Amino acid sequence: MPTAARRRLPLLVTLLVAGLLAALVVWPQLIGAERWQGMALLISFRAPVAIGCAALAVVAGIVALLRRRAAVALGLAIALGAAALGNGAVLLARGFGGSTADGDLTVAVWNTYGGGAPPEAIARLVRESGADVVSLPETDADAAAEVVGILERDGIRMTAATVDAAPGDRPVPTSLLVADALGPYVLDPAAGSTPGAPSGVWRPVDGTGPTLIAAHPLPPLPFIIDDWAQGIDWVAAQCAEPDVILAGDLNSTLDHLSGLGRGGAAVGECRDAAQQAGAAARGTWPTSMPAALAAPIDHVLVGSAWIVRGFEVPTDFDDAGSDHRPVVAVLSRR
Structure with a gap:
């Protein structure tokens, strides 16, 4: 050579x-x-x-x-x-942006770190964001009920529902708050849940309104990574109709959800609110890192019946006790 x-x-x-x-x-x-x-x-x-x-x-x-x-x-x-x-x-x-706008429905997500963020902080999030639907991974029924009580004293009427972990799973419930103006909702047990940590599907009693899903798959850690993968596959399976809104700590970024979309959607037939708003690079976990460096693992996914008007990751709750930042999406019906 x-x-x-x-x-x-x-x-x-x-x-x-x-x-x-x-x-x-x-x-x-x-x-x-x-x-x-x-x-x-x-x-x-x-x-x-x-x-x-x-x-x-x-x-x-x-x-x-x-x-x-x-x-x-x-x-x-x-x-x-x-x-x-x-x-x-x-x-x-x-995108690292984020914007607020007017819309028909406001959806918030906040993993409260097993009660690390107190009910008063959750109520503050609802008041300041005007949320109609709030997905609360790692929040138990007692805390959710206390939030409802605080809000009721402020003239905000919401109903709480909670799904508990199955025997042998991580003992971290997932709760959902729904504004009474949206009408009554009921848990659909036939829809199942994510393995290892509870998720739930709620449907409107009268059949009018979006299907609401509070999701919390396990993280991709050693020995449970298969459960994590099955969890995000379950999330994608729920996004199979136009009038669906899925919100939660998915322990996944858009990279992990890649390949799960159909027809140009991000996950199943749902679009990611942060991606639509140009804010999908803003991180939500952990709060010890700036939003520009943290992992964007908390999501709001919407079916084709909904348009994303705004999305933001508030940082003024970083000292509230959770290791996650909340996310807030503003939606309008098509």
Whole structure:
């Protein structure tokens, strides 16, 4: 092999191997890796990954400049830089915005961290957002009833419902608050639930109004990742009709939900409210990280009967006791 070719070989090999890994970090959906153990957690935090790749690219670039024949360092700098730019481009495309608007229905989600956020804070969220429907993962029946009582004293009438964990599952209930103006709702036990943590499907008693779903799949952690995958598949299965609104802590970003949509929708036949509003990169968990760096795992999904008018991730509840930020979506009927 000629000398020049031998010198280029380490660079070419590094670019090939590191480039493939960079592509995987930017878009694991290429090979279905978004649901792999490890990758599922990594891809939840695109912004920190982008920053980390950029920092490592700078270090590798400096090494390449200071050392002779530093082909490997140069190849790593190029691949890491590409990974940083790729992740940044995905985040910018999804958007860090958020807006408020008038609409027909306001839906809020807040995982209260097993009661970490007190009923008074939940009531404040309802008052300030004007929410008609509130999905409350990790909120028990007593706390939900207390919220209803606080709101009633303020002239806001809502009804609470709660689904408890099945025997052997995580002991974290999921509650739903529905404005009395929407009429009575009843839990549909035939719809089932997400494995390991409770979710529920509520339908209007008189058949008029949207189907409401409060969802909370397990997180993609070791030993329960199959339950997590089945949970997000259950979520997609619920999005099978136009007049449906699903809200909850899905423990998934748009990356994990990729491939579950039909007909141009994000999940099943539902669209993601944050994505529609250009705010799908704003993170909701954990509150210890800025919204620009956190994982956007709390969602409002809507069927084709609904238009997204606005979406926001309030940060003024970060000290309320939960490790999640709430999300608020404003919807209108088509």
